Amino acid sequence: MSVDRSRLPSPGPEPDLRFPEIAKRTLPNGLRVWTVEHRGLPVVTLMALVPAGASSDPFERPGLAALTGDMLDEGAGGRSALELQEALARIGASLDTEVGPDATLLALAMLSRFTDRGLALLADILARPALDEREFTRLRELRVNRLVQLRDVPPSLADRAFSRLLFGPHPYAHLPMGTEASLGAMRHDEVCAFHRRAYDPQRTTLVAVGDARHDELFQSVADAFDSWPAGSAAEGDLTAPSRVAPAVGSRVAIVARPGAPQSELRIGQVGAERRTPDYHALLVLNAILGGQFVSRINMKLRQQRGYTYGARTAFDFRRMPGPFLLQTSVETQVTAAAVSDAFNEFHAIRDARPATAEEVALARASLTRGFPRGFETPEQVARALAQLVLYDLPDDSFEQFVPRVNATSEDEVTRVANAYLRPSEMVTVVVGDPDVVAPALQSEGFPEPQLVTVE
Amino acid sequence: MDIAFTRRVLDNGLNVIVHEDHRCPIVAVNIWYHVGSKNEQPGHTGLAHLFEHLMFEGSEHYDRGYFQPLQEAGALINGSTNADRTNYWEVVPANALEIALWMDSDRMGYLLPALTQAKFDNQREVVLNERRQNYENRPYGLAPAVILGALFPADHPYHWLSIGVPADLCATSLEQVRQFFETYYHPRNASLAFAGDIEQARALELARRYFGDICPGPEVAPVRPASVHLASEVRLLLEDRVELPRLYISWHTPGLFRRDDAEMDLLADVLTSGKSSRLYRALVYEQRIATEVAAIQNSREVAGFFQVIATAAPGRTLNDLRRAIDEQLARLVAEGPTTDELERAQVQFEAQFVFGLQNVGGFGGKSDQLNAYNVFLGDPGWFARDLARYRRATREGLRAAAARYLKEAERVIASVVPRGRPELAVSDSTPVVPS
Numbered sequence: 001m002s003v004d005r006s007r008l009p010s011p012g013p014e015p016d017l018r019f020p021e022i023a024k025r026t027l028p029n030g031l032r033v034w035t036v037e038h039r040g041l042p043v044v045t046l047m048a049l050v051p052a053g054a055s056s057d058p059f060e061r062p063g064l065a066a067l068t069g070d071m072l073d074e075g076a077g078g079r080s081a082l083e084l085q086e087a088l089a090r091i092g093a094s095l096d097t098e099v100g101p102d103a104t105l106l107a108l109a110m111l112s113r114f115t116d117r118g119l120a121l122l123a124d125i126l127a128r129p130a131l132d133e134r135e136f137t138r139l140r141e142l143r144v145n146r147l148v149q150l151r152d153v154p155p156s157l158a159d160r161a162f163s164r165l166l167f168g169p170h171p172y173a174h175l176p177m178g179t180e181a182s183l184g185a186m187r188h189d190e191v192c193a194f195h196r197r198a199y200d201p202q203r204t205t206l207v208a209v210g211d212a213r214h215d216e217l218f219q220s221v222a223d224a225f226d227s228w229p230a231g232s233a234a235e236g237d238l239t240a241p242s243r244v245a246p247a248v249g250s251r252v253a254i255v256a257r258p259g260a261p262q263s264e265l266r267i268g269q270v271g272a273e274r275r276t277p278d279y280h281a282l283l284v285l286n287a288i289l290g291g292q293f294v295s296r297i298n299m300k301l302r303q304q305r306g307y308t309y310g311a312r313t314a315f316d317f318r319r320m321p322g323p324f325l326l327q328t329s330v331e332t333q334v335t336a337a338a339v340s341d342a343f344n345e346f347h348a349i350r351d352a353r354p355a356t357a358e359e360v361a362l363a364r365a366s367l368t369r370g371f372p373r374g375f376e377t378p379e380q381v382a383r384a385l386a387q388l389v390l391y392d393l394p395d396d397s398f399e400q401f402v403p404r405v406n407a408t409s410e411d412e413v414t415r416v417a418n419a420y421l422r423p424s425e426m427v428t429v430v431v432g433d434p435d436v437v438a439p440a441l442q443s444e445g446f447p448e449p450q451l452v453t454v455e
Numbered sequence: 456m457d458i459a460f461t462r463r464v465l466d467n468g469l470n471v472i473v474h475e476d477h478r479c480p481i482v483a484v485n486i487w488y489h490v491g492s493k494n495e496q497p498g499h500t501g502l503a504h505l506f507e508h509l510m511f512e513g514s515e516h517y518d519r520g521y522f523q524p525l526q527e528a529g530a531l532i533n534g535s536t537n538a539d540r541t542n543y544w545e546v547v548p549a550n551a552l553e554i555a556l557w558m559d560s561d562r563m564g565y566l567l568p569a570l571t572q573a574k575f576d577n578q579r580e581v582v583l584n585e586r587r588q589n590y591e592n593r594p595y596g597l598a599p600a601v602i603l604g605a606l607f608p609a610d611h612p613y614h615w616l617s618i619g620v621p622a623d624l625c626a627t628s629l630e631q632v633r634q635f636f637e638t639y640y641h642p643r644n645a646s647l648a649f650a651g652d653i654e655q656a657r658a659l660e661l662a663r664r665y666f667g668d669i670c671p672g673p674e675v676a677p678v679r680p681a682s683v684h685l686a687s688e689v690r691l692l693l694e695d696r697v698e699l700p701r702l703y704i705s706w707h708t709p710g711l712f713r714r715d716d717a718e719m720d721l722l723a724d725v726l727t728s729g730k731s732s733r734l735y736r737a738l739v740y741e742q743r744i745a746t747e748v749a750a751i752q753n754s755r756e757v758a759g760f761f762q763v764i765a766t767a768a769p770g771r772t773l774n775d776l777r778r779a780i781d782e783q784l785a786r787l788v789a790e791g792p793t794t795d796e797l798e799r800a801q802v803q804f805e806a807q808f809v810f811g812l813q814n815v816g817g818f819g820g821k822s823d824q825l826n827a828y829n830v831f832l833g834d835p836g837w838f839a840r841d842l843a844r845y846r847r848a849t850r851e852g853l854r855a856a857a858a859r860y861l862k863e864a865e866r867v868i869a870s871v872v873p874r875g876r877p878e879l880a881v882s883d884s885t886p887v888v889p890s
Contacts, residue, residue, distance in 0.1 A: 003665055005516040005565075008524055009557055012550035015480035015652075040478050041813055082740070085730040089799040092806025094729075111806050138743065145746040145768055148698050152594040257696075262584070262592045293522040293532075303520065306580030309588050329588045362527050369529020369548050376479045377813040 017372055019398040020381050023214040027222055029230045030202030034385055035217040036209040038378045044115045044210030044217075045378040046122055048106040049386045052198035055101050055171035055320070061186060063178015066099040067136075067143060068194045072106070073097070074135035077124025081135055084121070093118050095125065099176040102319045103390050104198075109379060112211045119224035126199060127228035136188045147180045151454070154264035154329070154431045157255050160454045162266040162429045165253055166323055179455045200231035205389045209378040250424050252449040254438060255431040263335040263432030267342055268325030269425045274317035274391040280404040281416045282315050287363035288355050288413065289313055289345065289421075290326060294362070297326065297345050305341070307334045315420075319391065324420065332433050336440035339428060346423045355413040368402045458812065458821060458838050461655050462829070465663060467671040468643035472825045472835045473658040474650040476815055482651035483816025484555045485544040486563075487826040489646075490639035492619070493538045493612030493678050493757065501582070501619015502627055504536040506635055508578040510543065514558075515565035521558055528554050535818065536617050539756040540830060542823065546816035549652040556665040559647075563640060564669035567633055575629050586618050594697045597889040598871050602705050605689050605867045606760055611680050613758060641672025646829050650815040650822035680757060683707060685865040692884035693871045699746065700879040701766045702773040703869040704780065708761045708860045711754035711831060717844035718856035719752035719761050724800035725792045725853070726750040726763065726783070733783050733796075734763065744771045744779060756831060761860060773870045773881045784861055791854030804845045812838075 020036040027033060057064045073088075073095055074081040088095060091114035096107040106126065110118040150156040160175055167173035178186075206225065208217040272282055283291075290297035290313025301311040311328035330338040349355060355363075375381055375398075388397060430437050430449070438449045460474045492503050511521045511534070525532045528551035534543040545555040590596040600616050607614040647666065649658045685707065709715045726734045727750040738745035748765040765776045792800070814820035828837035870880030877886070 002668070003557065003560070005557075005561065008517065009553040011528055011548070011554065015549050018480075040476070041809060043809060043813065082731045082736065086795075086799065089729050089731065089803055090795075092802040092804075094803075109806075109810060111809060138740070141743065141768075142739070142746060145699070148769065149594070149746065149766070152697050154592060260592055262587045264592075292526055294520065294526055299520075302581055303577065306577045307584070309581055309585040329584070329592070331584055331587065362523070366526040366529060369527075369551070370531065371529075372479060372548065373481045373529075373531065373546055376481065376815070379813070 014369070015372070017402065020375060022385060022395065023218070025218055027201065027225060029226065029228055031225050031228065032205040033218055033221045034205060034207045035214045036381050036385065037212065037214060038209050038381060039211055042112040042211050043109065043378055044112045044118070044208065044212065045107065045109045045382045046118065047207040047382045047386050048122065048126055049205045049207070049389050050104040050106070050199055051102065051203055051390065053100045053103045054174065054176035056198065057171070057174070057178070060182070061190060062174035062182045063143070063176070064186065064190060064194050065104060065198070066176040066178060067140065067183065067186060068191045068198070069097045069099045069104045070139055070143070071131055071136060071191055072125045072129045074139060075130035075132050077128045079124070087121055091117050093121070101172055101176070101322065105386060107379070107382070115210070115212065116220055116223070119220050123224040123228060126204070127225070129195065131192050131195060133188045136191060140183055140186060143177070144180055144183050147177065147183070154257065154260070157454050158264040158266045158429050158431045161253060161255050161431070161452055162268065162325065162427060163323070165251060165427045165429065165452070166268065166270065172318070172320070172322065181455060196231065201225065201228045202230050207382045207385045209382045209385070250426055250447065252428045252441060252446050253430070253452045254434045254449045255429065255452055255454060256434045257431055258433055258435065260432045261332060262329050263332055263430050263437055264329050265335070265339065266325055266327055266429040267339065267426055268323050269422055269427065270321050271315040271324030272317060272420060273319060273321045275393070278416050278420070279317065280401070281408045281412045282420060283367055284360060284363045284405060284408045285349070285355070285413050285416050285420070286313055286315055287367060288359045289349055292366060296349070297342060300341050300345060301328060301330070301338055305334070305338070307331060307338045332436050335430060335432060335437045336444040336446070339441065339446065340444050343423055346421050346426070350414070350417045350421060354417070355410055357410055360408065360410050360413055364405050364408060367405050371401055458825070458836070460825060460835050461659070462835055463659055465642065465667055467667065467669055469662070469666050470646040470829055471659060471662040472646065472648040472829060473653070473655045474648070474821055474825060475653065475655055476650060476821070477652045480549045480652050481546055481815065482549050482552045482649060482653045483544060483546050483820060483822040484552070484559060485542060485648045485650070485816065485822035485826055486559055487646045487830050488541045488640055489644050489675065489830050490541055491537050491539045492615065492617035494639065495612070495615070497609060497614070498623060499627065499631065500615040500623045501617070502631065502635055503541060504617050504619060505579060505582050505624060505627065506632060507534050507536045507541050508582060509570060509574060509632065510534065510562050510566065512574045512578065513569045514561040515568040516561050517558060518569040521562070524554060525558065530555060531816070533818070538613055538617055542826070544816055544823065552653065553661065556661055560665040560669065563642070563645065563666065566636055566640065570629070570632065572629055575632060579624055579627070582618070582624060583621060586621065590618060595695060595701055595871050597695065598693060598701070598703055598869055600889050601691060601693055601887050602703055602867055602869050605691055605869070606705055606707065607683055611683060612678055613755065638673065639675060642666060642669050643671045644675045646826045648822040648825045648829070648835070650820070650825065678757060683758065685867065688864055689867045690881055690884040691867065691869045692877055692880045692886045693869060693889065694874045694877065694886070695871050697871060697873050699766050699769065700773050700870060700872040700876070701764065702776045702881065703871070704763045704777070705867045705869070706761045706860050706862070706865065708752060708759040710757055710759045713759070715856045715859070716752065716754050716759060718848055718853050719759070719860065720754070721797065721800045721804065721845060721848055722787070722853055722857055723750040723752050723761070724803060725787070725796050728800070728803060733787065734765070734780060737783050738765060738776065738779050742779060744768055744775050767879070772879045773872070777868065777881050781863065784857065788854065788858045788861065791850045794850060797848065797850050797853065801845055801848065805842065808842055
């Protein structure tokens with residue numbers, strides 16, 4: 001049979017979606033244990049979610065949660081930092097500690113024959129870290145040096161300046177890594193106190209996904225974690241108070257990088273929290289506006305203009321409203337034109353050129369048909385479960401995803417575009433050559449850029 | 456650790472490989488063209504990668520961007536170009552497989568009628584921006600160009616980066632792009648792998664239906680450069696917009712899957728994987744003269760190179776780092792790794808290898824790995840043998856490989872220092888300006 005090249009083939013019937021069956025239990029010390037059976041490869045992934053992240057940092061100590069997270073594997077359960085590292089290496093496991101705005105996530109993936117050994121090490125790391133003062137001093141120095149190095153990395157400068165300008169005094173104003181000044185002043189006892197407050201089995205959820213039965217996974221977790229004593233969760237909620245960041249007028253700022261061949265751009269405003277009922281409509285909006293290769297902004301800036309290697313927008317959904325932002329890097333000479341193009345697109349999707357039926361159909365199709373591949377590996381499944389925990393989402397969130405996205409109409413997209421995209425409140429950050437960029441922005445009609453530095 | 460597969464060669468020479476994995480209702484389609492920047496000529500660099508961009512811009516029967524229908528089908532889609540090969544892949548819901556095959560076969564068979572000067576000019580601008588973003592405007596970003604330039608002579612195919620030299624990109628003509636397609640983009644120079652929720656018989660039938668009519672194209676002569684050798688140590692100095700100086704030490708080593716390639720991989724682990732590795736422990740953990748250190752065996756098809764890269768802590772010079780690294784290497788060459796170090800490196804390698812097989816698609820997923828073995832070794836089923844290379848490595852094998860390749864007199868040392876601070880570089884370095 002030869003191929004009909006006059007048109008693309010139509011897709012067959014949609015395959016059945018299969019979502020992981022989650023078994024939930026709680027240990028006597030309060031640790032919640034969620035397990036999923038995932039067969040095929042001899043691999044197990046563990047994730048521990050501790051709901052304390054950078055937004056739990058004290059105002060004058062940005063970086064405390066991240067440094068505490070980093071200290072966990074610098075010796076634990078009677079092993080020195082080097083011994084612990086060797087023990088992990090001996091089972092081929094590597095620990096990832098991710099400190100985000102709302103939580104700290106420890107991820108440990110290993111061959112399933114080492115599950116019990118990996119769990120024992122993870123229990124030591126969470127419950128019995130040494131938090132040794134010498135290791136603290138060494139690690140703090142390393143992190144300060146890393147920040148020094150980042151002074152020359154345009155995306156890092158842009159992210160830091162953008163968060164600070166956007167969120168002002170809000171707990172999302174700083175990135176988890178903190179600042180050179182804050183780390184320089186940080187004391188060892190602050191890390192110990194933060195660990196005592198934040199790392200408590202009553203607050204923690206352990207997700208185990210892999211090549212074993214639910215009861216086997218649960219029993220292994222119980223054996224390793226039973227001895228972690230409950231703390232005094234009475235010390236109150238660690239997550240920062242639910243404050244909405246102050247709305248600010250449109251502002252333009254430049255972080256100077258004289259002679260830079262490109263400008264690193266961030267444009268955005270405060271967006272929405274993960275639990276918003278508008279979540280699915282905002283995903284559709286973003287897919288049309290800038291979330292995908294074929295979205296309006298990438299097609300304009302990359303494919304039509306040739307200004308950039310790529311441009312993306314995203315709503316960063318968090319426990320509290322996180323940023324909506326556009327990220328791109330454009331040639332220096334066209335910076336002002338690119339910023340203008342971006343604002344034109346933000347305005348247009350609200351009224352002049354609202355989302356069309358074709359665009360909405362494309363966005364819905366791409367979001368819903370692409371959804372199943374997010375559950376291919378144990379790590380992906382564990383990460384999806386961690387989202388349910390972190391945002392207090394109902395268990396049927398995965399089943400609801402496709403129908404909710406498919407229920408989003410054009411009017412709904414236009415409604416959320418008007419409610420959530422507010423160009424008059426947007427902050428624009430340019431990391432680039434001020435001598436070229438500042439005059440060009442002003443002649444495009446933008447307010448005089450403010451020169452800012454990153455601490 | 457075996458990945459079951461079937462391979463057929465179509466009449467036009469196209470290799471088709473199928474691996475079934477029905478756990479998730481998705482199929483990975485992965486195509487390798489055995490062409491990369493090593494097939495370019497001096498003065499015409501960057502062509503293979505620029506060409507990859509044009510493969511997404513439309514073909515005769517679908518003369519529009521390739522992303523839209525594939526994204527609408529729920530696919531993930533990407534491609535990449537390195538020195539040795541160019542790959543294109545989609546991960547599609549199982550019901551949309553034919554859309555991907557239709558499009559992949561259309562651009563293999565019918566690209567040129569849709570290729571225009573306007574598309575070419577636009578994508579050249581995009582690539583020049585990619586270069587600015589990932590090399591020119593990134594700290595230390597131009598070091599790799601300088602190092603490859605010194606490690607390999609001007610007529611060696613690894614002398615340049617696959618992103619290319621801007622002047623070469625600007626001088627490339629549409630006619631050169633057409634010739635490039637006719638030479639390299641056809642079934643005889645390609646390998647198509649399926650992995651995922653598809654029956655083997657159906658995959659083969661679909662491959663025949665969509666790709667079977669495409670003309671085979673000319674045979675591509677293998678690239679076989681003369682083996683290279685450094686007559687003496689080369690020391691180079693590059694000033695860049697950086698806060699902390701960084702040292703790159705590079706040696707020639709065997710290429711991918713050659714004797715000692717696995718030993719060099721394991722040595723890299725022994726040297727810098729984790730806090731207890733030799734260089735990390737000495738330079739970062741104990742002496743605190745470096746902020747980071749990494750070692751890597753860059754295994755390529757016709758040659759390899761091994762690198763140690765270390766960034767100095769504030770107040771330290773790259774001479775301090777070089778001395779400390781040389782001391783550790785001398786010990787390793789004299790004594791070899793301990794049994795414990797070797798076993799740790801081996802189990803870490805095994806774990807990484809298995810983790811890499813969790814995905815059917817994407818870079819490094821099962822479909823990509825099947826094609827890698829098929830294109831470079833002529834046998835997609837090399838998984839177990841690949842792993843065995845690491846399992847049978849010995850302490851003495853690692854020691855001997857370190858002694859054979861990591862010689863002080865045969866290496867390139869590149870110092871990248873903050874502008875105006877040449878005194879932080881390794882002594883007697885020659886300043887270079889990257890192109």
